[in-house]
Amino acid sequence: MVMTGNYASAYGAKLSRAEVIAAYPITPQTSIVEKLAEFVSSGELRAKFIPVESEHSAMAACVAAQTAGARTYTATSSHGLTLMHEVLMWASGARLPIVITNVSRAMAPPWSVWVDHMDSIAQRDTGWLQFFCQSDQEVLDTIIMAYKACESRSVMLPAMVIEDAFILSHTSEPVDVPDQELVDSFLPAYAPELKIEVGKAMGFGSLVKPDQYMEFRYKAMQGMEDARERILSVEKEFKHIFGREHGGLLERYRCDDAEVVLVAAGSVASTAKDVVDAMRAKGVRVGLARIRAFRPFPHQELRALGSKVDGLAVLDRSYTFGAAGAMFTEVKASMYSLQRKPAVKNYIAGLGGRDITPRTLEKILEDMLVVSKRGAEDEVEWVDVAGLPRRWR
Amino acid sequence: MTKGHKELPLTPVSDTPSTINLTGLWRVVRPVVDLSKCKKCTLCWKFCPDAAIELAEGEPHIDLQYCKGCGICSFECPAKCIVMVKEVGR
Ligand code: SF4
Numbered sequence: 001m002v003m004t005g006n007y008a009s010a011y012g013a014k015l016s017r018a019e020v021i022a023a024y025p026i027t028p029q030t031s032i033v034e035k036l037a038e039f040v041s042s043g044e045l046r047a048k049f050i051p052v053e054s055e056h057s058a059m060a061a062c063v064a065a066q067t068a069g070a071r072t073y074t075a076t077s078s079h080g081l082t083l084m085h086e087v088l089m090w091a092s093g094a095r096l097p098i099v100i101t102n103v104s105r106a107m108a109p110p111w112s113v114w115v116d117h118m119d120s121i122a123q124r125d126t127g128w129l130q131f132f133c134q135s136d137q138e139v140l141d142t143i144i145m146a147y148k149a150c151e152s153r154s155v156m157l158p159a160m161v162i163e164d165a166f167i168l169s170h171t172s173e174p175v176d177v178p179d180q181e182l183v184d185s186f187l188p189a190y191a192p193e194l195k196i197e198v199g200k201a202m203g204f205g206s207l208v209k210p211d212q213y214m215e216f217r218y219k220a221m222q223g224m225e226d227a228r229e230r231i232l233s234v235e236k237e238f239k240h241i242f243g244r245e246h247g248g249l250l251e252r253y254r255c256d257d258a259e260v261v262l263v264a265a266g267s268v269a270s271t272a273k274d275v276v277d278a279m280r281a282k283g284v285r286v287g288l289a290r291i292r293a294f295r296p297f298p299h300q301e302l303r304a305l306g307s308k309v310d311g312l313a314v315l316d317r318s319y320t321f322g323a324a325g326a327m328f329t330e331v332k333a334s335m336y337s338l339q340r341k342p343a344v345k346n347y348i349a350g351l352g353g354r355d356i357t358p359r360t361l362e363k364i365l366e367d368m369l370v371v372s373k374r375g376a377e378d379e380v381e382w383v384d385v386a387g388l389p390r391r392w393r
Numbered sequence: 394m395t396k397g398h399k400e401l402p403l404t405p406v407s408d409t410p411s412t413i414n415l416t417g418l419w420r421v422v423r424p425v426v427d428l429s430k431c432k433k434c435t436l437c438w439k440f441c442p443d444a445a446i447e448l449a450e451g452e453p454h455i456d457l458q459y460c461k462g463c464g465i466c467s468f469e470c471p472a473k474c475i476v477m478v479k480e481v482g483r
């Protein structure tokens with residue numbers, strides 16, 4: 001079928017047999033929940049659809065339903081996601097493997113409805129797995145895989161599947177929609193060890209004194225660490241059944257023998273693959289490493305890559321004020337323990353939906369080739385800002 | 394007794410209901426209802442944050458095991474028939 005990223009999300013949730021969907025509309029997420037509402041009203045999807053009065057309530061409804069043993073789903077974007085923030089923490093602390101789509105969009109002001117990763121990056125510390133997707137197919141597949149990985153006994157944490165606003169959410173691409181029976185064989189019904197049960201009095205989320213609080217946090221940490229292996233094993237099984245894979249935690253594209261590698265997340269990575277091909281055709285040894293999982297972060301995979309290249313150009317589609325791009329900070333930290341460290345430079349680009357063109361990516365890689373030999377003037381550079389002397393287009 | 398992380402569930406779950414918390418022990422002032430003036434409007438019952446008020450044929454009866462003495466019922470009562478008196482000798 002030919003469909004948008006948003007419909008791919010809706011089909012992903014439907015094929016995963018989400019049992020409770022609670023949602024509040026926000027641009028550009030709206031068509032995800034509209035489509036799901038259609039599926040529910042037509043009877044194609046047997047689920048309870050709860051229209052709520054805010055995103056905070058949407059997540060609260062998911063938390064409640066998931067605590068009662070239902071598989072839940074919601075979708076949101078930017079201000080909706082940040083309004084959920086408090087309850088996102090609850091979901092992970094309560095070890096509820098909820099899966100949501102966030103259509104990543106800039107935060108206001110200045111008001112903007114276009115792609116930017118600030119909303120998602122701001123949820124970095126909520127204890128959620130975060131997957132940045134580069135195609136509509138990956139969105140659909142990742143939702144199904146995320147439920148399976150997250151519902152593992154050893155993980156039991158929620159996941160956020162991230163689509164870039166408009167570039168994926170509203171762009172139609174061919175998407176293979178797998179058979180329901182196949183998905184059912186891959187993803188069994190949700191059966192948590194602990195849930196609310198009628199006739200059995202239990203208190204969830206009770207007060208824990210300082211003598212035991214840390215132990216619960218330690219367990220959540222272990223869940224996130226175990227997720228690394230589960231993401232990989234689930235994807236392997238997915239590939240076996242459906243014939244597709246998307247790169248685990250870190251997708252590497254033409255990185256063997258590369259001098260310089262672009263590190264990026266989201267839809268820009270697919271543009272970057274074309275750029276890498278074009279530059280390679282001219283004999284320039286460049287590659288792409290796509291951060292697919294931002295949480296858990298692929299430290300080991302990046303170290304293995306970093307030890308073999310001269311430079312990593314880290315592109316961030318958001319900025320952490322007072323520091324640098326969040327991806328850059330993580331990548332650079334990963335390199336610290338290496339004997340032979342590559343040069344690492346941060347390129348801030350594409351905020352608020354500004355196009356990151358193939359020409360811009362080529363210029364970034366060309367700059368990094370120079371930086372890897374001579375060092376950087378600035379460790380963090382804002383790309384394509386009007387009024388700055390450098391030209392990037 | 395402190396438990397090792399392996400002995401704990403994934404998230405704190407207790408099998409004891411919260412009714413074991415006798416919040417009445419927190420009280421320093423106690424509501425006293427003059428039922429002869431009560432209009433049976435049920436406002437005190439609606440507002441009590443501890444659900445410590447039960448209605449018997451519309452009349453409020455306060456469960457002092459749980460009433461924490463916040464005084465909201467007294468404040469809200471339109472007939473002004475709930476007064477807060479100091480707890481003594483507890
Ligand atoms: S004093 Fe407070 S807790 Fe006690 S009955 Fe009145 S409203 Fe309830």
Ligand code: SF4
Nearest residue numbers: 431432434435437470
């Ligand atoms: S608020 Fe006052 S008048 Fe109303 S039911 Fe309670 S005690 Fe009676």
